[in-house]
Amino acid sequence: MDAENTLYLDLKDGRVVIELRPDLAPNHVARIKELAREGFYDGLKFHRVIDGFMAQTGCPKGTGTGGSGQNLKAEFSKEKHVRGTCSMARAASPDSADSQFFIVFEPASHLDGKYTVWGQVTEGMDHVDAIKRGSARANGSVDSPDSIIRLRVAADCQD
Numbered sequence: 420m421d422a423e424n425t426l427y428l429d430l431k432d433g434r435v436v437i438e439l440r441p442d443l444a445p446n447h448v449a450r451i452k453e454l455a456r457e458g459f460y461d462g463l464k465f466h467r468v469i470d471g472f473m474a475q476t477g478c479p480k481g482t483g484t485g486g487s488g489q490n491l492k493a494e495f496s497k498e499k500h501v502r503g504t505c506s507m508a509r510a511a512s513p514d515s516a517d518s519q520f521f522i523v524f525e526p527a528s529h530l531d532g533k534y535t536v537w538g539q540v541t542e543g544m545d546h547v548d549a550i551k552r553g554s555a556r557a558n559g560s561v562d563s564p565d566s567i568i569r570l571r572v573a574a575d576c577q578d
């Protein structure tokens with residue numbers, strides 16, 4: 420394991436280990452690590468969770484309308500969205516990704532080449548599976564959503 424390119428995502432049910440992919444998205448990986456080191460993600464809600472698709476987080480407003488204030492230029496690749504892929508959320512513009520990201524529950528080939536893939540869950544996907552789902556009627560919006568407890572770069576952790 421490369422501790423500098425591994426994230427620990429602590430959720431209510433346990434730790435999720437994410438292998439970062441700077442080979443695919445060096446600028447996105449650098450920004451996520453910067454935000455994680457600032458504690459930006461700690462306590463943020465999984466505001467949009469669609470069963471059989473994905474869990475989205477990273478909005479400081481908890482609504483899907485906020486970010487860190489720094490948009491990133493797209494780093495699209497040929498990497499597939501498979502179970503456990505971590506990818507950036509964005510608006511209509513390809514260069515509108517900021518701090519919001521999602522983890523896919525199942526393969527999502529319709530996203531391939533259209534969203535920046537920056538990581539892959541290598542352990543703890545069962546904890547991602549346990550994230551509270553949203554309402555299909557409300558496009559995955561979640562009442563009383565689960566939150567990130569902590570998101571840290573493994574190199575910075577003792578545990």
